[in-house]
Amino acid sequence: MGELWIMFRKDLMDILRDRRLLTAVVLPLILIPLLFGIIGSSNHSTSVSVRVIDNDNGEYSRTLVAFLQKNGIEVNESSPVTLIIPAGFSKAIESSTSPELIIQVDLSNPLDFKTVRSAEVVKGLVLRFGSGVLPSLKSKFKIEVGGSVLNVEPSRYISSLLRGPLAVPLVLFVVAIYASQAVAASVAMEKESRTLETLLTLPISRRSIILGKIFSSIAFSVLVLASLAVSFGVFTRLSPYSRNSGSLFVSLAPLLFFSVGTFLLFILMLLTSLLVSLFTLDVRSALSIAGLVEVVYLIPVIVLFSGAGLSGPWGILVKTDPGYTPVQAFLSAVAGDYFMALGALVYLVLWNAMVLKLAVWVFDSGVLMTKRIDAGHLRWLVRIKM
Amino acid sequence: MPIIEVSNLEKSYGSLWALKGISFQMKEGEIFGLIGPNGAGKSTTLKILATLMPQDRGRVEVAGYDIIREAPKVRKLISYLPEEAGAYRNLTGREYLRFVAELYANATGKDEKEMFELGIELAGLGTRLDDKVFTYSKGMTRKLLLARTLMVVPKLAILDEPTSGLDVMNAYEIRERIKEFSRERGVSVLVSSHNMLEVEFLCDRVAIIHRGIIVEAGTPGELKEKYNAENLEEVFVRASRRVSYG
Ligand SMILES: Nc1ncnc2c1ncn2[C@@H]1O[C@H](COP(=O)(O)OP(=O)(O)OP(=O)(O)O)[C@@H](O)[C@H]1O
Numbered sequence A: 001m002g003e004l005w006i007m008f009r010k011d012l013m014d015i016l017r018d019r020r021l022l023t024a025v026v027l028p029l030i031l032i033p034l035l036f037g038i039i040g041s042s043n044h045s046t047s048v049s050v051r052v053i054d055n056d057n058g059e060y061s062r063t064l065v066a067f068l069q070k071n072g073i074e075v076n077e078s079s080p081v082t083l084i085i086p087a088g089f090s091k092a093i094e095s096s097t098s099p100e101l102i103i104q105v106d107l108s109n110p111l112d113f114k115t116v117r118s119a120e121v122v123k124g125l126v127l128r129f130g131s132g133v134l135p136s137l138k139s140k141f142k143i144e145v146g147g148s149v150l151n152v153e154p155s156r157y158i159s160s161l162l163r164g165p166l167a168v169p170l171v172l173f174v175v176a177i178y179a180s181q182a183v184a185a186s187v188a189m190e191k192e193s194r195t196l197e198t199l200l201t202l203p204i205s206r207r208s209i210i211l212g213k214i215f216s217s218i219a220f221s222v223l224v225l226a227s228l229a230v231s232f233g234v235f236t237r238l239s240p241y242s243r244n245s246g247s248l249f250v251s252l253a254p255l256l257f258f259s260v261g262t263f264l265l266f267i268l269m270l271l272t273s274l275l276v277s278l279f280t281l282d283v284r285s286a287l288s289i290a291g292l293v294e295v296v297y298l299i300p301v302i303v304l305f306s307g308a309g310l311s312g313p314w315g316i317l318v319k320t321d322p323g324y325t326p327v328q329a330f331l332s333a334v335a336g337d338y339f340m341a342l343g344a345l346v347y348l349v350l351w352n353a354m355v356l357k358l359a360v361w362v363f364d365s366g367v368l369m370t371k372r373i374d375a376g377h378l379r380w381l382v383r384i385k386m
Numbered sequence B: 001m002p003i004i005e006v007s008n009l010e011k012s013y014g015s016l017w018a019l020k021g022i023s024f025q026m027k028e029g030e031i032f033g034l035i036g037p038n039g040a041g042k043s044t045t046l047k048i049l050a051t052l053m054p055q056d057r058g059r060v061e062v063a064g065y066d067i068i069r070e071a072p073k074v075r076k077l078i079s080y081l082p083e084e085a086g087a088y089r090n091l092t093g094r095e096y097l098r099f100v101a102e103l104y105a106n107a108t109g110k111d112e113k114e115m116f117e118l119g120i121e122l123a124g125l126g127t128r129l130d131d132k133v134f135t136y137s138k139g140m141t142r143k144l145l146l147a148r149t150l151m152v153v154p155k156l157a158i159l160d161e162p163t164s165g166l167d168v169m170n171a172y173e174i175r176e177r178i179k180e181f182s183r184e185r186g187v188s189v190l191v192s193s194h195n196m197l198e199v200e201f202l203c204d205r206v207a208i209i210h211r212g213i214i215v216e217a218g219t220p221g222e223l224k225e226k227y228n229a230e231n232l233e234e235v236f237v238r239a240s241r242r243v244s245y246g
C-alpha cells in the first residue's frame, strides 16, 4: 500500500499542475454533447407498429388509423405501443373541444429505447394528423416499465432515466472520460520528460506504477468534474425531477449490477488508455488516442441509446464489446437471471485482468526500449471521428 | 561474491546485434568503467543491468540475484542514472528527491530523512531546489538526477555517462563525490564514459567494449603497460584499432 500511495501522490501532483491537461478538460465537453447529439438525431427506418384500441369507432378515428397506416405504421395486436382513442373522439373534433388521445408504451425493460423511439414516431404522426384536422389535438403518454408508470413524452424518457435511476452510472461515465484522458497524459508525460526509464528501475512494482496512475487520474477527474459542476451549476439541474410526472422505479439489484459493471468498464477504459498511450511519444497524441479508446468502448452505448436493434453480425460484435457488458448485466438482472448478470461482471473482470497483465508485460519485456512503435500515427482516426 | 557477474550476454535490436556475447565480473566496492566508442553497446549493457530490458541470451546476476527472475530484489539494491533522463517537469527538485527517497525507504527500510537530506546536499542547487524542474538548465537537471541516484546509497550505482552536460567544475566535483562515496560507504559503481581522464581518475578497473565485444579489461595501470601507452586514451585507440583491422 505504501508504494502505491507514494506513486499516487506524485502522479496527482504532476497532472494537476500540467496546463496541457486543459485539453483533457475540453475534449469531454465536445464528446458528451456529440454523443447525445447522435442519440437525439438518429432516425431509424425500422418498422414501427402500433396496437389500436378504438373506443370511438367514428369517422375521425378511422381516418386517423388510415393516416397512420398510410405513413408506414403497421397496426399490430402485439405491438408494445398502444394508441387508445377514447369514445366521443370524432364528436369532440367536430365540436372543436380538444380531444385527448392516450399513447401507452410498454417497455420490455428500462433500456428498451427501440420501443421509446417507436412511440415517438407515432406521436409525431398524431401531431401531424392534428395539424391538418384540429391543432389542439393532444396526446398523453403513459410509459410502463416493470410495474411503474411514467407520464412523460418519449423524448424525455432518456433524460428522466439519467436524472433518476441511471444518475450514478452517468456520473461514473463522465468521470471515466476525464480520467482516461488524464491517465493517458500522465503516461505520456513520463515519456516526454524522460522519467519512465528511471521509474522502471526504482524499487516499486509495475502494478503499483499502473494503479498509481489509474487512481490519481480518477482523483483528478473527480476534482475536475466537481469544479465544473459547481461552475456550471450542474447540480441544480440534476436535482430531483420536480415535475409531476411520476417517477421511474427500477429495483435495486439491477441498478447495483449496472453500477458495478459501469465501474469495471471504467477501470478497463483507463487501463486500455494507459496501455495504448505507452506507445505514444507526446501528450497531445496520447490525449487523442485516449479519445479513440473511449469511442471504442462507447459504441455499444451509442447504438443502444439510438434505439437501433442489436441483431445480425454487427449486433454480435457490439455485444462482445466490453462496453455492452454493464447493459447486459443490467438486463439479465432485470429479467431475474442473476447467474448471467454475474457472468457479465466476471467477463469484465477478466478483461481488466488481461489488459493489466498486458501492460505489466509491456514494461517487463523491454519493448518500450527496443522498439519504436508510435501509436501517435492513429491520430488520423480521431480526426475522422470528429 | 561479485556484485556483478555477466556471462555471454547477447542482445539484439531487431536484426542488429548490439551485444555479441560479453562477459565480465565486478567486485564489491569497486568502481568499474565501461568505455568504448559511440554505438559500442555501453548503454545497452547498463540498461540490461538496470532491469530495464531483458537480454536475449546469457546470464546476468547482481549480488547473486538473477536479473530477470529476481528483478524486484535487484531493484532494491541498485540505483540507475540513464544516459538521457529528466525529472518530473511539474515537480520541484525538492519534491522529486522526496518522492524517490520515500520509495526507497518504503522498499528497503532505510531512513527517508537521511536519504532526502543527503540528496539536497549532493544536488547543491541551493534555493533553486524549490523551483519547478522545467525551469532548470540541462546541467542543473543532471546534478539533480545524480543526487537522486547517489542519495539512496545503493549497493550498486549504475551511471551512464554521469558527467555529460556538466561544466568542468561541476564534473570535477561530481567525480570526487562518486569516488568518496564508493570508498566511504562501500558503494560499487559501474560507470560508462567517453572521457578517458575521468575514467583514469575514477576507475579501479576498466573494460573496453567495441562493436558489442569486450576487447580488453584490466586496471588502468595494467592496460597502459600492456599497450606501452602514456595514458588510457592511447590504450583505447590502439585496442579499438586492433579489433577494427583484424
Ligand atoms: N532502441 C534502439 N533501437 C535500435 N537500435 C538501437 C537502439 N538502441 C541502441 N541501438 C543500437 O545498438 C548499438 C549499441 O547502442 P548503445 O546505445 O548501447 O551504444 P553506446 O555504447 O551507449 O553508444 P554512445 O557512446 O553513443 O552512447 C548501436 O548500434 C545502436 O544504434
Ligand SMILES: [Mg+2]
Residues within 6 Å of the ligand: B042, B043, B044, B083, B160
Ligand atoms: Mg550510450
